[in-house]
Amino acid sequence: xxxxxxxxxxxxxxPYLLQxxxxxxxxxxxxxxxxxxxxxxxxxxxxxxxxxxxxxxxVMAHESFEDDQVAALxxxxxxxxxxxxxxxxxVDGIYMRACQLMTGSGGWPLTIVMTPERRPFFAAxxxxxxxxxxxxxxxxxxxxxxxxxxxxxxxxxxxATRMVASLGPARKRExxxxxxxxxxxxxxxxxxxxxxxxxxxxxxxxxPMPHQLVFLLRYWRRTGAxxxxxxxxETLGAMRRGGIFxxxxxxxxxxxxxxxxxxxxxxxxxxxxxxLALAYGEAFQATGDEAHARTLREVLDYLLGEMRTxxxxxxxxxxxxxxxxxxxxxxxxxxxxxxxxxxxxxxxxQEAFGLAEGGNFIDPATGGTTGWNILHRAVPLERIARDHxxxxxxxxxxxxAIRSRLLAARxxxxxxxxxxxxxxxxxxxxIAALAxxxxxxxxxxxxxxxxxxxxxxxxxLRTADGRLLHRxxxxxxxxxxxxxDYAFLIxxxxxxxxxxxxxxxxxxALALQKALEDRFRDPDGGFFMTPDDGEALPARLKxxxxxxxxxxxxxxxxxxxxxxxxxxxxxxxxxxxxxGRAFSGSLRGQPSAHAQWMAALExxxxxxxxxxxxxxxxxxxxxxxxxxxxxxxLPSLTVLLRPEEEVEPEIATLxxxxxxxxxxxxxxTAYLCTGLSCQPPETDPETLAGRLEEQFRR
Numbered sequence: 001x002x003x004x005x006x007x008x009x010x011x012x013x014x015p016y017l018l019q020x021x022x023x024x025x026x027x028x029x030x031x032x033x034x035x036x037x038x039x040x041x042x043x044x045x046x047x048x049x050x051x052x053x054x055x056x057x058x059v060m061a062h063e064s065f066e067d068d069q070v071a072a073l074x075x076x077x078x079x080x081x082x083x084x085x086x087x088x089x090x091v092d093g094i095y096m097r098a099c100q101l102m103t104g105s106g107g108w109p110l111t112i113v114m115t116p117e118r119r120p121f122f123a124a125x126x127x128x129x130x131x132x133x134x135x136x137x138x139x140x141x142x143x144x145x146x147x148x149x150x151x152x153x154x155x156x157x158x159x160a161t162r163m164v165a166s167l168g169p170a171r172k173r174e175x176x177x178x179x180x181x182x183x184x185x186x187x188x189x190x191x192x193x194x195x196x197x198x199x200x201x202x203x204x205x206x207x208p209m210p211h212q213l214v215f216l217l218r219y220w221r222r223t224g225a226x227x228x229x230x231x232x233x234e235t236l237g238a239m240r241r242g243g244i245f246x247x248x249x250x251x252x253x254x255x256x257x258x259x260x261x262x263x264x265x266x267x268x269x270x271x272x273x274x275x276l277a278l279a280y281g282e283a284f285q286a287t288g289d290e291a292h293a294r295t296l297r298e299v300l301d302y303l304l305g306e307m308r309t310x311x312x313x314x315x316x317x318x319x320x321x322x323x324x325x326x327x328x329x330x331x332x333x334x335x336x337x338x339x340x341x342x343x344x345x346x347x348x349x350q351e352a353f354g355l356a357e358g359g360n361f362i363d364p365a366t367g368g369t370t371g372w373n374i375l376h377r378a379v380p381l382e383r384i385a386r387d388h389x390x391x392x393x394x395x396x397x398x399x400x401a402i403r404s405r406l407l408a409a410r411x412x413x414x415x416x417x418x419x420x421x422x423x424x425x426x427x428x429x430x431i432a433a434l435a436x437x438x439x440x441x442x443x444x445x446x447x448x449x450x451x452x453x454x455x456x457x458x459x460x461l462r463t464a465d466g467r468l469l470h471r472x473x474x475x476x477x478x479x480x481x482x483x484x485d486y487a488f489l490i491x492x493x494x495x496x497x498x499x500x501x502x503x504x505x506x507x508x509a510l511a512l513q514k515a516l517e518d519r520f521r522d523p524d525g526g527f528f529m530t531p532d533d534g535e536a537l538p539a540r541l542k543x544x545x546x547x548x549x550x551x552x553x554x555x556x557x558x559x560x561x562x563x564x565x566x567x568x569x570x571x572x573x574x575x576x577x578x579x580g581r582a583f584s585g586s587l588r589g590q591p592s593a594h595a596q597w598m599a600a601l602e603x604x605x606x607x608x609x610x611x612x613x614x615x616x617x618x619x620x621x622x623x624x625x626x627x628x629x630x631x632x633x634l635p636s637l638t639v640l641l642r643p644e645e646e647v648e649p650e651i652a653t654l655x656x657x658x659x660x661x662x663x664x665x666x667x668x669t670a671y672l673c674t675g676l677s678c679q680p681p682e683t684d685p686e687t688l689a690g691r692l693e694e695q696f697r698r
Contacts, residue, residue: 013473014084015419016052020061024071027082030091038079038116044149045118046078049085049092049110052419053267053317055326056126057109064129070138077146078113085110086316086423087471089482090530093541098163099123113145118538119160167539177584179605186591186598187219187228193592198259199234205265206256208239208272210279211550212595217279217286218602218635229286236283239276240295241377246330247353248375248407251302252276254320262376263361266320266327266416271549273303274429281433281440285633296437303430304449312456313422313472314430322416329416331361331372332406340409341402348388348395349402354378421473424461425484427453429549431492439499439630447499454496457489458508466515467531483529483552486516490559494566501617501641503650506566510654513563516556517575525582526553544583550596553583558600565610565638568657599635606636607675607696614642614661615668622668624685629670632692644668 008028009021020027028034038045048065050057064070074080085092085108092110100106102123113122122145130137136144148156190212193201200206213232220228239245242261244253252272253264277299284292307315322329334355338346353375354360361372385395431450438447461469461477468481468489493509496502520527522542529541529552544551557579564572580587580601587594587601611629615622622641629639643649644663652659663669667683674695682688 009082013471013476013478014052014087014421015417015473016050016057016084016086017082019052020065020082023061023065024068024075025065025080026071026075027080030081030083030088034079034081035116035118041079043077043079043116044121044145045114045116046074046080047083047095047110047112047114048081049083049095049112050108051084051086051317052417053269053319054108055265055267055320056107058321060109060126060128064127064138067129070129070142073139073142077142077149079116086419087421087479089470089484090534090537090541093529093543094167094537094539095120095123097167097541099125101163101166115157115160119164120538121156121160121163164538167541177581177588179601182587182591183219183598183601183605185588186215186595187225189592190216190231191227194231195259198261199231199238200256200259200261201235204256204258206259206261207548208244208252208255208276209546209595210272210275211546211599212592213279214282215595215598215602217282218599218606221286221633221635222602222606232279232283233287233289236280236292236295240291243374243376245376246302247377248330248403248410249302249306250298251306252299262374264327264374266330268307268318269548270303270307270314270316270423270426271429273299273307274426274433275549277303277433278429278436281437282633282635285440285631293441296441300434300437300446303434307418308449309420309422311460312452313460314427314453316419316421316423316426318418319416322414327361327374329410329413330374332375333359333371334373336409337406340405344388345398345402345405348384348398349406351379351384351387352377352381352399352402421471422456422461423485424457424468424470424472424481425488425549425552427457428485428488428490428492431457431489432495435492435495435499439495442627442630444500447496450492450496450499451502454489454493454505454508466511467519468512468515480531480534482531483516483520483527483556484549486512486520487552487555487559488549490516490563491555494559494562497566498639501651503654506654507650509559510563510567513559513572522582526579527556544586544597545590545593546596551594553579554594554596554600557597558603561600561603562638565608566640567655603636606634608673609634609637609675609692609695610640610673611637612640612642612658612661612671613668614644614663614671616644616663617641619668621683625668625670625683625688628685628689628692632689632696634692634696 005022007021007023007026009017012018012029083091095112096106096110098120099110107125109126111124111127112120114120128135128137130139213235216228216232219225238261244256244261244264251268254267254269255265257263257265277296280292280296284296309315320326334357337349337355341349355373358369359371359373361370361374363370381395385392431453434446434450438444460472468485469477470479470481470485490509490512493505497505519531522528526542529543544553557576560572560576587597613622613625640651640655640658642651642658642661661671664681664683669681669683670688671681672679679691
């Protein structure tokens with residue numbers, strides 16, 4: 001990086017912004033300095049939004065932002081601003097909505113041209129340097145936009161004013177909101193979109209969308225619709241077998257570019273790992289299939305081994321590119337594998353990982369094979385074992401040795417870049433996934449890791465007055481927390497409490513929920529994305545639909561339901577009802593686009609179930625009752641532990657209804673309430689299991 005060409009991004013912390021610090025473009029970070037100059041010089045603002053692991057962001061940077069000719073045009077016509085979408089989701093959210101309204105689509109890199117008052121009048125995604133396939137290039141577009149600004153200012157101002165007026169949140173709600181009817185509509189919509197040939201939903205590209213799969217599992221549990229279970233299980237299985245999964249180092253790539261789940265976009269995002277871990281954990285609980293448990297462990301072990309910072313947080317993402325090529329780190333030629341393995345192991349690897357002599361990775365430009373292979377599970381293991389005269393256990397042992405050998409060799413390659421910033425919201429999802437896995441698998445190491453991340457977030461990303469910050473990078477915590485930061489961390493804390501019953505987790509969750517309500521509430525219902533003292537933007541977003549991560553409002557609904565049942569506080573249940581009404585119109589209109597809402601609403605449609613176990617923590621009889629609850633796939637179940645040896649335990653303050661509950665006859669005792677009625681106390685695990693089955697039989 002040449003010091004004589006560094007621009008104003010050189011002092012930023014974001015890895016994405018630092019990638020552009022040596023551009024000849026005179027970039028500013030988002031802030032008043034840039035807009036003050038734009039007003040002073042009467043220039044429009046050229047806003048470019050992306051993130052460090054975005055392939056097409058890299059392409060546009062190398063093609064245009066590193067080019068002196070393009071930079072000269074940009075610097076002459078605009079004040080140029082760079083934004084990391086992960087660091088400033090509020091800025092990205094506003095201008096992505098503008099792009100979708102103007103063009104009908106969106107994505108990254110996101111290109112916006114706006115007035116000095118931050119009002120957009122032009123939007124696009126990737127723009128090539130020169131005209132290509134009918135798409136105008138920057139060399140032509142910049143002079144045209146500059147001329148438009150100079151000669152047709154009135155039209156520009158009118159267009160920008162109309163656009164800002166359309167950015168505010170919708171106010172549609174349904175008074176006759178029937179939960180089960182909406183859930184049925186969501187299931188019908190997903191069934192109509194399901195790809196019966198290759199699983200997943202829709203055509204290429206295919207995104208994992210784990211919150212849709214969680215909804216289907218919960219819908220099946222309540223209704224007995226076997227088709228919902230089939231869609232979820234087939235999709236989870238196809239993703240694990242496909243090239244979207246990293247079969248050597250574990251973890252999932254961002255999405256599949258084809259219908260078959262073979263050819264991924266190779267970046268790895270923290271939120272995908274966390275949400276998919278939650279989905280595989282729920283599938284394991286629902287079915288008992290050890291394949292789902294194995295995938296869950298693999299994903300979390302990838303997180304803990306590859307994405308964790310020394311301080312206990314999790315990095316945002318791993319890049320798709322290395323050595324100037326997307327996916328180069330992950331691709332293999334058949335000869336490479338043969339040179340690393342014995343003859344017999346090479347034959348097993350070729351069958352197991354679908355290695356073709358000419359490669360199975362198709363060049364998107366020519367449509368021809370490249371000689372490179374994407375590893376995927378091409379043949380059922382049973383067939384490989386039979387063909388090689390091996391037992392299943394022996395084959396798995398051989399495959400693990402093969403994997404280790406190839407993984408070690410891959411480790412000598414140039415690794416894709418790591419975006420090492422720690423985001424509170426995505427780390428909240430990781431905490432939820434780790435804690436939930438600890439409960440489902442009965443493996444305390446995952447809960448220990450979750451608690452370490454909680455300690456890091458509350459220690460480094462919480463201010464003295466108790467509010468959260470959004471981003472930590474290179475020793476600096478910054479940016480006022482957004483709705484998702486609070487909602488997702490509360491989710492993680494609830495999972496931590498139910499996995500380990502440390503009342504501090506529940507106490508912190510309740511405190512953050514109160515702060516969320518105080519800072520983000522919309523008087524018309526629901527919660528804004530930004531706090532009440534956040535930066536003034538052209539509009540204040542209030543989002544309900546799911547994207548790659550679930551809606552913060554939907555997660556808040558789930559949190560309110562669970563916290564209300566854990567504490568017995570009717571105010572929280574009332575808050576949940578009001579939140580559901582605020583978004584009822586959009587939920588009814590597009591139910592399948594609100595899968596996290598549907599998963600949360602399943603908690604209301606299914607019979608409620610609250611269990612309090614009174615006993616000595618760690619004792620065998622207490623563990624026996626908790627094991628029954630752990631093995632039961634009951635999404636509406638909430639579990640509290642009332643420590644028997646404490647006279648006035650903190651849980652009796654947080655959840656007063658649990659205070660009078662004690663172990664009977666010196667034995668750990670389960671107090672079970674289902675469907676708003678309480679059952680007799682139970683000390684025998686087998687009887688408790690039978691009672692749960694009876695209460696929740698479909």
